[in-house]
Amino acid sequence: MFNPSVSAGAFTELDQFIFESWGYFVIPNVLSKEEIKECVDASIRLHEAASTVGWGQIGRGYESEYALEKLMDHPAVLPKIRGLLGDRFIMQSGWNTMQPAKGCMGGWHQDGSSAFDFNKLAYPIPLIQLRASFLLTDQEEPGMGNMELIPGSHRSLVPLPDLIRTGKLDTPISHVICAPAGSVLVFHNAVWHRSYEHNWDYDRYTMHYIYSPPWVKPSDRFSNDVGFMQKTTPVRRALMGDFSRPDAPFGANYTPPPFEDN
Numbered sequence: 001m002f003n004p005s006v007s008a009g010a011f012t013e014l015d016q017f018i019f020e021s022w023g024y025f026v027i028p029n030v031l032s033k034e035e036i037k038e039c040v041d042a043s044i045r046l047h048e049a050a051s052t053v054g055w056g057q058i059g060r061g062y063e064s065e066y067a068l069e070k071l072m073d074h075p076a077v078l079p080k081i082r083g084l085l086g087d088r089f090i091m092q093s094g095w096n097t098m099q100p101a102k103g104c105m106g107g108w109h110q111d112g113s114s115a116f117d118f119n120k121l122a123y124p125i126p127l128i129q130l131r132a133s134f135l136l137t138d139q140e141e142p143g144m145g146n147m148e149l150i151p152g153s154h155r156s157l158v159p160l161p162d163l164i165r166t167g168k169l170d171t172p173i174s175h176v177i178c179a180p181a182g183s184v185l186v187f188h189n190a191v192w193h194r195s196y197e198h199n200w201d202y203d204r205y206t207m208h209y210i211y212s213p214p215w216v217k218p219s220d221r222f223s224n225d226v227g228f229m230q231k232t233t234p235v236r237r238a239l240m241g242d243f244s245r246p247d248a249p250f251g252a253n254y255t256p257p258p259f260e261d262n
């Protein structure tokens with residue numbers, strides 16, 4: 001299967017070229033079998049507690065589930081995020097998505113804010129929400145609740161035609177990501193994408209982490225949970241937006257998160 005695969009860890013010039021050209025890349029096999037199981041068990045707990053019916057997304061699961069907290073700054077992925085966003089960014093949100101057994105196709109969309117369409121900002125649409133999606137169930141062939149993306153569509157000057165967006169017609173240029181559980185898809189908010197159908201008889205889980213410039217408001221929380229902030233690490237606290245600024249708003253540099261190499 002033709003995939004824009006990159007190696008875990010250091011962000012290379014080729015990673016950057018792939019990301020700029022396609023708008024996404026895949027890091028295969030980031031999580032071990034044990035880690036995948038811990039994350040799936042955590043996902044099941046979250047969706048059971050929320051009584052999710054049908055397709056559903058739960059925010060903030062990383063606060064109560066340590067297996068998901070650990071993925072916020074995973075060493076296989078964090079260098080890619082820093083390579084693309086620099087050192088000053090936040091984790092705007094973390095969403096755990098369940099696509100139920102035999103779930104149907106999702107709708108084509110770009111990520112952003114329905115309150116203010118990112119296409120009003122500039123062309124090409126800037127990178128405001130960089131997403132790292134940890135596939136927690138196998139998606140090795142189409143029809144497993146895969147992510148489907150249109151490569152390079154983050155640079156399209158025109159919107160996706162309505163007939164395609166509404167699912168009445170197919171596009172010949174979409175790409176169904178096929179990768180084993182534990183792989184990570186990193187993608188630009190402006191890439192047109194949707195969840196592909198899921199023909200199997202078990203629920204599909206994916207954990208999405210969204211990284212944004214520091215002046216973007218968090219979207220899965222109005223405020224940080226005090227207990228979580230006390231128990232988590234300094235880097236994760238900073239990723240939650242807990243940093244002091246020498247002035248407001250962002251007129252001068254503030255101290256970046258205490259990444260190990262800083």
Ligand SMILES: O=C(O)CCC(=O)C(=O)O
Nearest residue numbers: 097099111193194195206
């Ligand atoms: O089904 C999924 O996990 C992906 C959902 C999606 O496309 C989104 O949250 O923007």
